[in-house]
Amino acid sequence: MSTHEKASTLSLVGDPAAPAPEKLERPRYAVYENHRTIEGRTYKPGTWYHGLKQSGPDEKAIPVDHWICAPLNVEAETANSEDGTIGRLLSFSHRGRRIEWVMPMEALAGKGDEVLKVLMGRGLVIEHHQRRQIVPYLASHQAPELVIATTTKPGWHESGAFVLPSRVIGGENVRFQDSGRAANIFTDKGSISGWQTEIATRCLGNPVLILSVCCALAGPLLAKVGVNGGGVHLVGDSSSGKSLAQLLAASVWGNPGSFAASWDVSKGGVEIEAASRNDTVLILDEIKRADPKRVQEMAYAIANGMGKGTMTREREGRAKLTWRVLALSSGERSLSDHAAIGGSGAHAGAELRMVDVNAGTRTHRAFDDVHGLTGQDFHRVVNDAVAQHYGHVGPAFVESLIQKPEDLHSAFRQVREAFGTESSQAGRVADRFAIMALAGESAIRRNLLNWPKGTAIKACRLLFNEWLLTTGDGNAEDRQILRGLADFIALHGDSRFSDVRAEHANLTVRERAGFYEVDDDKRLYLFNTPALLEAASGFGKERILRALLGASAIVKVDEEAKGSRRTKKYRTPGGGSSRFYVIDPERLENEG
Structure with missing residues (x-):
């Protein structure tokens, strides 16, 4: 076996706590978290290749040592919960912060350029001339004994944990797995107390804003209670305030500017957006940007929670995208009116899956109470606040659900009694409003929303009754x-x-x-x-x-x-x- 072959098959990660060996075995890879002195030579922290170099067949091999990159550790083997593919959990530090990335083993096929791009993009310091050593180091590393699960979508995992791209709530041995290039939309800024004071307080007296917050919080409850997805569609003239309600809802989970999605995508794009927000909320901006010929089909897809099947080049079925999500849409026209522009007749099923909510002809257009301000000033104050405080309430709500569980089925049945209907179709819409009301009331009980008890039920019931009065309780x-x-x-x-x-x-x-x-x-x-x-x-x-x-x-x-x-x-x-x-x-x- 040649020196190069040995280098690609042997790997030993140095343990900083262990005493340094008296003699280096070569070839091998080693990771030193601190300075290490071996055979009289001190090696700086990093990932090293200790090899042998031979000039000719009769020449004596001489030792060579190459610093490859900053300390890059292989923490565990990973197994994807969706398709069973194997990977490695890698970790390193960047500016004092620990960085993790789940690398699929298939990414090491070929030259492994994608692996280098991700690691360098996330801050790993690499010696450029030795960058090609990283792939054989990772490929030859013996599989760790620790095996953890991974998932490619956020939300509830089969282990009981709630997975987000940047954190896992309620579990240790599960991680989020992505390509390393996707934007993390679940970010935070400011504080939860700032969000409560500057934003939640101003929702009081405004049913549309209260509903928007409840819609954002209801996502984690869908799977727990067994309510199907769907959405509500805020209808109102331009500049009425409905977009502000959407930004407010987005601030529950992340930066409103990046967390909100768009109707201006294909049906496949909507599926990707929904799956990337699984068990949270899907914010869709002005419906006028949607394709009128496809908008009702897209509404069905959002509610049904399953993407279109595709095939590989080997004519094997790929795993379909799945999700559970409530959508908060907006537009100057209703779903059916927008579909009519493209010559499509209204589908009753689509109207039930994305029900209209009046956000344009209230006391102050989308608002009922502007708290002593003008409508314009109220809009400006809340808009400035959601840019300063976001991303705290949603994760805190999930964390509280895990730490202090409650009988959600019983609580849902109790709330659902406030939404009386006769037909089964109106009943499914009532389920949606009831799950939003339940989310709001549960967050109030957990001191995450500084609203009086009953605020969420009152607002959701008011808007549901308005819908029922307009649409009717029949089939x-x-x-x-x-x-x-x-x-x-x-x-x-x-x-x-x-x-x-x-x-x-x-x-x-x-x-x-x-x-x-x-x-x-x-x-x-x-x-x-x-x-x-x-x-x-x-x-x-x-x-x-x-x-x-x-x-x-x-x-x-x-x-x-x-x-x-x-x-x-x-x-x-x-x-x-x-x-x-x-x-x-x-x-x-x-x-x-």
């Missing part, structure tokens, strides 16, 4: 069908319908949708089947009929058609007869 698909038929009549009442009792056929009608008849000074519209399907696009005939029957909107049916057809036979102008669905447009208005 969302029923509302969408009835609204579609009502809009169709409003658009085409005279251009595609004519009087069924006329003596002659009306030749000016193109693409006939049916007829109308006047009954007790009220028009009833006789829809043919193609028009019925066109008006409620995206739904099958049976589903449309179920909605119409639920609203008692089909008002005339032949006795023999009461079973499945629900139609009435009419003689049509010009001769002949056909069956139609006879719809009372007034019944369509009762969408709630």
